[in-house]
Amino acid sequence: MKRENAYLTDKQIDILKDKLLSEKERITNKQLEQERYMLDKNELSDPLDEASINVQTSHDIRFINRENFYLKKINKSLDTMNRGIYGLCEECDSEIGFERLSARPTAEMCIACKEEAEMAENNNIFDKRSKSLGKALHEVIR
Ligand SMILES: [Zn+2]
Numbered sequence: 001m002k003r004e005n006a007y008l009t010d011k012q013i014d015i016l017k018d019k020l021l022s023e024k025e026r027i028t029n030k031q032l033e034q035e036r037y038m039l040d041k042n043e044l045s046d047p048l049d050e051a052s053i054n055v056q057t058s059h060d061i062r063f064i065n066r067e068n069f070y071l072k073k074i075n076k077s078l079d080t081m082n083r084g085i086y087g088l089c090e091e092c093d094s095e096i097g098f099e100r101l102s103a104r105p106t107a108e109m110c111i112a113c114k115e116e117a118e119m120a121e122n123n124n125i126f127d128k129r130s131k132s133l134g135k136a137l138h139e140v141i142r
Helices: 010-044 047-083 098-103 111-129 131-141
Strands: none
Touching: 010 047, 010 098
């Protein structure tokens, strides 16, 4: 019988859903904690300490942005689960696989596409940041 959510069994879906939900809870709790912490800090703030607080705050904001990004991915995964298209690669529609999904329940690409995307990304960085180094390396490799 061909079902939606294709190759994953109901039990596998349940396991992955649990993972996603507990990650979601973990992040939400952490965010609440972080908010409380930032409020406390503002109350205790000493003008002399302003500079270090600003540095700390920008750290906090980066941290929160990263967590928000992850939270969005979790919600997106839960959404695709509800729509019955969870676990399929965004690029090529092939099966991501239960093993990979249990290590990374928010994975959106199969390993092959992910590796290709990362390689393209690395090449871009390489191109942009170190043309001269790239050329030097090329000479060495040749
Ligand atoms: Zn793929």
